[in-house]
Amino acid sequence: MLSTGRHLVLGDIDGPHRLWIRDPLKGSALAYVIVRDEAIDLRQAAVQRLDRRLAGAPPMRLPPGFAPTPFQQRRLNMLLDILDAVLGRERTGITTHEIARCHVYPAMSIGRGNEWKSSAERRRTQRLIDEALALMNGGYRALLRG
Structure with a gap:
């Protein structure tokens, strides 16, 4: 209470x-x-x-937009994992490359140095980090609207 x-x-x-x-x-x-x-x-x-x-009626199907789809659930879980990693950077020293390797592209071999710096994978990882931070800073409210 x-x-x-x-x-x-x-x-x-x-x-x-x-x-x-x-x-x-x-x-x-x-x-x-x-x-x-x-x-x-x-x-x-x-x-x-x-x-x-x-009133005792049987359950009815959830209305569209009421709950995230399985794809949205996986993406949101990934964003939460990324956010945990980003917020723990001071403690762990994790880099964007390690975030990509652990959370975004776990089955891929991602290059280092110039190959990493100019890669589409790096840009996508940075966009996901930005999205995770935006959700934390109030963007989650859009999820509540369905």
Whole structure:
């Protein structure tokens, strides 16, 4: 229980329901509050899905955009691994070349020196590092919108 209410994660076959319940009064009915923004359609679908489950209906498929695809999951996991490596640079001294070798191109032999500095692999690795940092610095909010 937090001072702002209670955060709950209810498990379901088709994916969890994440709720924030603000100090409910005993015996009072629950109300759904939906923020009216660019994600309103997704929010309404989530409320409808939860309401159906609370009424005892069978699970329904997740609406499109509700959860990342398997490809998006792999990419986001890779970006998290890259971010961990970048943030640990002071401690570990890991280089961009090692990040590429460990996280982006694990099955490839990546050259060193001038070959590495002028390679497409180096440019892509740097773009992925930039993307991981951008997600950390607020870009993750776009993921929440679906």
